[in-house]
Amino acid sequence: MFPTNFAWGAATSAYQIEGGWNVDDKGPSIWDTFCHEGGRLVFEGQSGDVTCNSYELWEEDLRCIRQLGLTHYRLSLSWSRLLPEGITRHVNQKGLRYYNKVINDLVASDVLPMVTLYHFDLPQALQDQGGWKSPEIAAIFDSYARFCFESFGDRVKLWITLNEPYVCAKLGHEDGIFAPGVKEPGMAAYLVGHNMLRGHARAWHSYNVLYRAKQGGSVSLAINSDWAEPLDPASPDDTAATERYLAFTLGWFAWPLFVTGDYPEVMRSSIEVRSKELGYQEGSRLPRFSKDEPSLLGTADFFALNYYTSRRVKPGECCPGVLGLKSDQDAEGVVDPSWPVCGVSWLAVVPDGLRKLLKYIKDTFNNPAVYITENGFSQVGPVDMEDVQRCGFYHDIIQEIARALREDGVDVRGYFAWSLLDNFEWADGFSVRFGLFHVDFSRPERPRTAYRSGREYAGIISKYRSQTMVNI
Ligand code: PNW
Numbered sequence: 001m002f003p004t005n006f007a008w009g010a011a012t013s014a015y016q017i018e019g020g021w022n023v024d025d026k027g028p029s030i031w032d033t034f035c036h037e038g039g040r041l042v043f044e045g046q047s048g049d050v051t052c053n054s055y056e057l058w059e060e061d062l063r064c065i066r067q068l069g070l071t072h073y074r075l076s077l078s079w080s081r082l083l084p085e086g087i088t089r090h091v092n093q094k095g096l097r098y099y100n101k102v103i104n105d106l107v108a109s110d111v112l113p114m115v116t117l118y119h120f121d122l123p124q125a126l127q128d129q130g131g132w133k134s135p136e137i138a139a140i141f142d143s144y145a146r147f148c149f150e151s152f153g154d155r156v157k158l159w160i161t162l163n164e165p166y167v168c169a170k171l172g173h174e175d176g177i178f179a180p181g182v183k184e185p186g187m188a189a190y191l192v193g194h195n196m197l198r199g200h201a202r203a204w205h206s207y208n209v210l211y212r213a214k215q216g217g218s219v220s221l222a223i224n225s226d227w228a229e230p231l232d233p234a235s236p237d238d239t240a241a242t243e244r245y246l247a248f249t250l251g252w253f254a255w256p257l258f259v260t261g262d263y264p265e266v267m268r269s270s271i272e273v274r275s276k277e278l279g280y281q282e283g284s285r286l287p288r289f290s291k292d293e294p295s296l297l298g299t300a301d302f303f304a305l306n307y308y309t310s311r312r313v314k315p316g317e318c319c320p321g322v323l324g325l326k327s328d329q330d331a332e333g334v335v336d337p338s339w340p341v342c343g344v345s346w347l348a349v350v351p352d353g354l355r356k357l358l359k360y361i362k363d364t365f366n367n368p369a370v371y372i373t374e375n376g377f378s379q380v381g382p383v384d385m386e387d388v389q390r391c392g393f394y395h396d397i398i399q400e401i402a403r404a405l406r407e408d409g410v411d412v413r414g415y416f417a418w419s420l421l422d423n424f425e426w427a428d429g430f431s432v433r434f435g436l437f438h439v440d441f442s443r444p445e446r447p448r449t450a451y452r453s454g455r456e457y458a459g460i461i462s463k464y465r466s467q468t469m470v471n472i
Contacts, residue, residue, distance in 0.1 A: 007414025020055030027084030043429030261297030310353030
């Protein structure tokens, strides 16, 4: 039912699980700053200072990984743990040793690492120089990426340069609810997205030229997107709004990589229309890619998709005359009343939305190899170790992937559950739990205990792996 080499994984990210925020020469990141500054909107003033303490308790994480029977584990590197000032002039040897141990332990356990270079945690030293808004960041990211390929690429064959540039751009630089907390609607997000793409392209080209031949790995960028369909399928307005909705999330980053080397046409034209109304010059908000720089097109060796939820879409209720992404996009996503919402308000549970999105990706981006690099179900409120709803969710989503493979012919290569552990869920702090393992944050040992869903996921993996072995 699943290909023999299908990747059965789980994912985490450095800031959300490591803790050890200021030990052993680690430099601060923008999330350290964001959480430590007063007046920010992180739940109950919490932070990732300690969180799961995976910096000290990595072996506990490994035990969980082995207990699940994962074939793959997706982790991210803390840039400022490796390079405290963000640049390669100063390498933190203890950080290097930590990640070398993690990677070596995984490989020794027959678990293949998928490594994300950047998961929201920019070194503060680079933020102080303008961060992702500064054009120089692309070259700085590239040299960090080369440092990582050089240090770990003999053992790491699956790389993600950047996680969810959409979230970094929009939540970090438009809404200001994620670090670095910038609120410059309709301006900064486009610039940030642009520089992230430029940085990604350089890193991919570096890998291609300097490392691919000897290391033989693959490099991509993780794109998050809802599935979207028209609220009223018979309405041309809803259909057009749906096209804009997808163009401004998935398309923003996937079109440059997979289709044209540039943003989707409908994204450009929508922004242009609003810009004219507001008196901005053409091209002043959504930047243009320079012909003198490495091209974006073809700089993804596979499609890395983070899928959580779906929306039904109609034209926006806002707002000619207002500057902002929502106004440019002019599309409003609504949750169908039949969809259950799990935990956080944005997370309507729609497993078949994943199948539809995979089909759309196959048809739109020329049948790429796809890894689902994140997908999960959250719990809010009193802890429920017998999380039957989440168990049902994992069964359903894996059925949808099986259908995408078998019936739609999508080239799905793997699935990474978000997340291995309960962890620091950004602005929601520890109030939202995504783990397959429960973590008791009230105890210094941060004990990890499998939820029922963790045990069931292990069962699903072992069932399908033994079937694929019989198949061959
Ligand atoms: C992803 N939203 O982020 C991240 O990659 C993970 O680090 C995170 O823990 C996970 O999803 C669960 O939230 C998102 O508000 C953060 O729409 C916020 C949103 C979506 C994804």
